[in-house]
Structures are given as structure tokens and as C-alpha cells.
Amino acid sequence: MKAIILFGHGARDSRWREPFDRLATLWQEQHPATPVALAFLEMMQPSLEEAVASLSAQGATELTVVPVFFGQGGHLRNDFPVLLEECRGKFPGVTLSATPAVGEDLAVLQAIVDFGARAL
Amino acid sequence: MKAIILFGHGARDSRWREPFDRLATLWQEQHPATPVALAFLEMMQPSLEEAVASLSAQGATELTVVPVFFGQGGHLRNDFPVLLEECRGKFPGVTLSATPAVGEDLAVLQAIVDFGARAL
Numbered sequence: 001m002k003a004i005i006l007f008g009h010g011a012r013d014s015r016w017r018e019p020f021d022r023l024a025t026l027w028q029e030q031h032p033a034t035p036v037a038l039a040f041l042e043m044m045q046p047s048l049e050e051a052v053a054s055l056s057a058q059g060a061t062e063l064t065v066v067p068v069f070f071g072q073g074g075h076l077r078n079d080f081p082v083l084l085e086e087c088r089g090k091f092p093g094v095t096l097s098a099t100p101a102v103g104e105d106l107a108v109l110q111a112i113v114d115f116g117a118r119a120l
Numbered sequence: 121m122k123a124i125i126l127f128g129h130g131a132r133d134s135r136w137r138e139p140f141d142r143l144a145t146l147w148q149e150q151h152p153a154t155p156v157a158l159a160f161l162e163m164m165q166p167s168l169e170e171a172v173a174s175l176s177a178q179g180a181t182e183l184t185v186v187p188v189f190f191g192q193g194g195h196l197r198n199d200f201p202v203l204l205e206e207c208r209g210k211f212p213g214v215t216l217s218a219t220p221a222v223g224e225d226l227a228v229l230q231a232i233v234d235f236g237a238r239a240l
Contacts, residue, residue, distance in 0.1 A: 004236050008190065016193030019223035026233050034240065066236045068190060070128065073136030099239040102232045103139035111231040112222045113146050116124050116186045119219040120154065 003035040003060035005051050008068045009075065010040035017044060020068065035060060041075055041083075052087045052094060062095045070103035123155040123180035125171050128188045129195065130160035137164060140188065155180060161195055161203075172207045172214060182215045190223035 004027065008020050020038050027036040035058055039051035046054065048065070055063060065084065067076055080098070088096050102108050124147065128140050140158050147156040155178055159171035166174065168185070175183060185204065187196055200218070208216050222228050 002240055004240065006232075006236070011191060011193035013191075013193035013197065015197075016191030018192070019190050019221070019229060023229050023232060026229055027236065030233060031237060064236070064239050066232070066239065068232060070139050070188060070190075071131060071133075071136030072138070073131035073133035077133065077135075099235070101139070102235055105231065105235045108228065108231040108235060109139060109143050109146055111225065111228040112126075112143060112186070112188060113150060115219070115222055115225045115228060116126070116147065116184070117151060119184050119186065120122055120124065 001035075001058075001060050002062045002064070003037070003055040003058070004031075005037050005039050005048070005055070005063060005065045006068050007039045007041070007048060007051075007065050007080070008044075010042045010044035012043055014044075023068065039065075041079060048083045049087055049090065052091050052096065056091055056094050061093060063097070065096065065098040067098065067101045069101040072101050072104070076101055121155075121178075121180050122182045122184070123157070123175040123178070124151075125157050125159050125168070125175070125183060125185045126188050127159045127161070127168060127171075127185050127200070128164075130162045130164035132163055134164075143188065159185075161199060168203045169207055169210065172211050172216070176211055176214050181213060183217070185216065185218040187218065187221045189221040192221050192224070196221055 037051040
């Protein structure tokens with residue numbers, strides 16, 4: 001079974017995660033056959049490993065991790081591949097792949113441009 | 121004249137800003153009559169104040185700042201209003217307003233969901 005992990009940075013202020021909760025809800029409404037989990041790099045739970053464990057326990061065998069970051073800086077170029085590799089080692093029955101950051105997607109950028117245009 | 125500032129967090133790795141440069145380019149292509157500037161909270165230039173100065177020097181009098189952040193945590197709830205107020209004090213001829221974070225926009229979240237769905 002396929003599943004998706006929406007991977008964000010995390011923050012001290014718990015309200016920071018509200019859009020991530022909304023993203024997971026939207027995903028589950030629109031893709032009910034594909035379980036979703038959030039995961040955070042730091043300051044919020046669950047970790048990537050905890051999210052992989054949870055989805056694996058639900059029977060997921062093909063996991064796609066979507067980094068919900070704008071830019072691909074040190075976190076995604078250095079920290080994230082290490083975490084991903086650790087998860088691959090700990091969950092040999094799960095195939096883990098990752099997309100580029102969502103900020104690399106033209107449709108995401110276009111939605112931001114349109115949001116700005118509506119605000120002017 | 122109206123203008124827009126796309127306000128991001130900033131990062132040590134200069135490649136992190138690539139989507140922001142793309143955003144500014146997209147904006148300028150689609151809204152050529154409305155100047156755009158990037159601005160960053162930390163670790164990247166220009167600052168919000170520098171961006172306001174630059175657009176003001178180009179004749180902008182109504183500036184809308186769009187926080188290109190997912191969540192509204194400490195940076196947007198605490199740091200950003202202070203910066204905005206400082207800019208208002210320093211540029212009395214400019215009207216400065218701000219939108220919520222782009223992560224509050226349903227169309228932005230939907231674009232992220234669609235990006236994930238295409239990757240599965």
C-alpha cells in the first residue's frame with residue numbers, strides 16, 4: 001500500500017502547524033485510499049522515523065515523502081537525506097522515496113502569485 | 121503606485137532562495153505594472169526595510185507585504201509586526217499592509233496536495 005508523508009520544518013509555536021494539519025485533512029478527503037502522516041524535522045512531533053513507523057504499522061509499504069519547504073537549503077540538502085537513509089535502514093520492508101521541495105513546483109508558486117494579486 | 125514585497129525567512133545556503141527568485145520573476149511577468157521586491161527576515165538580503173526603501177525610491181506608495189511562510193509562528197506573530205511598524209515609522213509616505221502567510225491560502229495548500237498526488 002502507498003502512503004504519503006508531508007514533512008515540515010517544525011516550530012516552537014504550536015499554531016505554526018495549522019496549515020500542515022489542514023494539508024493532511026485535505027489530502028485524506030481527496031485521497032482516502034492513501035494514508036497520510038505529517039512529520040517534522042525539529043521542535044514538533046512526530047519525527048520522520050515515527051511517521052514511517054506509524055504508516056508501516058498501518059500496512060504501508062511504499063512511502064513518498066513530500067518536503068513542505070519552499071527552498072532547498074541545508075535542511076533538505078544535508079539533514080533530510082541522513083534522516084531518510086536512517087529510516088531506510090530501520091524499515092527494510094518499506095520503500096521510501098522523496099520529492100523535491102514543494103517550492104520547486106510551478107503550480108505552487110503560481111498559487112502564491114495569485115494569492116498576492118488578490119490581496120493588492 | 122502599488123507594489124508588492126514577497127517576504128521570506130532566509131537561510132544560510134544561497135540556493136534556498138531560488139524559488140523566491142522564481143516567484144519574483146513570475147510576478148513581474150504577470151503583473152508588469154506592479155513592482156515586486158523580495159525581502160528576508162534573516163540570513164539573506166535585502167531586509168524588509170531595504171525592500172521598502174527600494175520600492176519607495178521607485179515611486180511606490182502602497183506596499184503589500186506577502187509573508188511567504190507556511191505557518192504563522194513566532195516569526196510572523198512576533199518579529200514581523202515589529203519590523204513592519206519600524207518601516208511605517210521610517211517611511212511615513214508609504215502605506216504598508218500585510219497579508220496572512222501564504223500557507224493560510226486554500227489554493228496554495230491545494231497545489232501542494234496536487235503536487236504530492238502527482239508524485240505517488
